[in-house]
Amino acid sequence: MIGFSFRIDSIDYILIICFLTLKSLSIILSLSTCAMQIYIRFNMYSKTYYESNIKNAELSIPLVGGPNSQQDNFEKDIQTWIIDLKDLKFEERISEGGYGIVFRAKYKGSAVAVKKMKSDNDNVEFENEVRTLIALRHPNIVLFMGAYLAEDHKIIMTELMSFSVDSVLHKKKRLDKSTVWHVALTLKQKISILSDICRAMSFMHTRDHPLCHRDLKPSNVLLDKNLSVAKICDFGTSKSISTATMTGNIGTFMYMSPEILHNLPYNESCDVYSFGIVMHEIFFEVRPYTTSDGSGAFTNELTNPYLLGSIVASGKRPDVPNVDHATEQERKYLDLMMRCWNQDGTLRPSFTQALDELDDMQ
Template identity: 30%
Template sequence: MEDHRRPSSPTKQYTPSQRNDSDGPYRLLFCSSKGDKAGVMEELMKGVNTNLADYDKRTALHLASCEGCTEIVVLLLERGADVNSMDRWGRTPLSDARSFGHQEICKILEAHGGIDPMGLDFQSPCCLIDSNEVDMTEGTLIGEGAYGEVYLVKWRGTEVAAKTIRSSIASNKIVKDNFLKELALWQKLRHPNIVQFLGVLNHPDRLIFLTEYLRNGSLYDILQKKGRLDPLTAVAYALDIARGMNYLHEHKPHAIIHRDLTPRNVLQSEAGRLKVTDFGLSKIAQGKDVGYKMTGGTGSYRYMAPEVYRRESYGKSVDVFSFALIVHEMFQGGPSNRGEDPEKLADKRAYEDLRPHLPSIVYPEPVKKLLRDCWHKNPDRRPTFAEIIGQLEIIQENLQRKAITACCKCAIL
């Protein structure tokens, strides 16, 4: 995976040294997360909206509830904060307060009509596996990503992947708790194009979770070895990814946004089917060890949607944008502008509307149209994965028909 650092140029008019997450209107969020009552009062006196939200739709009340800042919670409620505002994942301030055991804040929020739509489902424990069942000392290192190393290990006689989370992440209790909650959700997911989560090792020192092992490696590996894929294979792979992503986006009661969809996060089974993995991890791994941060560093720069890079509010269509770039690579054999710095590339896509070239000799017209729609600069104009599947199935059918016709002509000759 590529670097997940914060972009250096979220706006054109400011240099990195001029920007600070504790400055400007977002200072209300920063002060609320730090329990700085004087700072919060100062921002409210300036007329900053009490319900100001970041790109994940998290408000000052969310942050104060999460961090256990009781005085700030009371102050914000007195000033008209929406007690049931929902963030990107459907969590209310009460959901956050409950998650981190802030009972006093829970009572205050409930007294003001606060609800927790996540309910017991959000609190469901993750499947724990006794650490004695897996001998990590005999594991084989097979990869390293943004969150830690990946090992091939044996569990109950079966080869599985053991993903270790970096100590800098796992040592943070809040981040670790969020990981476990996210993984509790994973264990309920079942789909042919989603990597199967198996459970978390009950290890005292490290956070390790097990998934099915796909020995054929990632789509990144495939493209490195094979280069450009034939159109039928590329479309079949695109359908696998789209079906897995549609399952995540259609998840009830709340959609699952991947936020880091890249060729490295798409794996191939022995049967040749592609499966999506590591969905939802990037939003947790950002952590809170240095206070509240506004950051566009969600996902890998090369595949990042412009609105994420610009620190704007975003939704499911960010995954559609990333998907389009992956499909483009499958037809081309690798990323466009591969020699260019990924962060600078993301900046050009965000502020200059740069998109990869689509030569007709490589891309069939229906594929070109689909890609242009998927990486449209207006997120609302991008198709859903359900719509993408429908279009890809038609493209696949037409390609198969042409291939059969070509074979028949060759047989006659």
């Protein structure tokens, strides 16, 4: 923290610059006279962080308790969930995401999953995920078991699941040198997994304090060893759905809705769009906007992934091969999928509606 003081026309000015994290710079201007004090706080963020998380500078009058007050409150809120690292034994690494690395571990003899934040400065994502996990208790949302918070590292502990939908879909082995592949999931399993996703997302969207996930994708859907139960995870980018319109790019590129890609106002229907892309990936067992041979190569229309924004804005979606010989069940599936990724968010079904339709397919 650096402070400067000066006087203009008998008024004392104090300019305090606080370097809170590598991501944010807080400038606090204090104007003081004998009669009153006014505190104004401005937060300035790096371009990347600004575009991903915050659209307008934060203004708070007064600034109570200093810049660490929110952190202090968070530590008090999670006190009952704090774990002792001596009881935690790390094992192999399971996966890695944008904000953290997930390990298999043992906690007091029980198998658990532990997410270690990559950066000590990822306070926003860490606090957001912990608060969300504490608030959300549902059979199709991964169970939060505890956290550890220190200056050198931050840890989130949850129940351990056996697979992710991403790992099941894309760790297939080629049967031969042709383009014949093992089918990772039966249609019945696919509909069951999607139904579980709908249950979790409907719960999030319709609770008293609704939440938008904003990063729904196959790697954030976990499965048990029998592939019979699906649970949503990774709530670091989730956000409260309020009357205030959400803006800003957040989530994973290939699953972003047109309104997010173009930095337009959006609401919970952005999750439904992502669900539509997930439905395509689960049904055809290839990544979005890639060729059907499973090579991972982008389709001809998407020679450069950074062109995706304009392509999606024009109405382009992942390829749907000829379905002339599709069953009635498959036709209903694909019809729901395409309504979920409708260009107009107001025309997308809710997760409650999608669940009803999936139930009818079983």
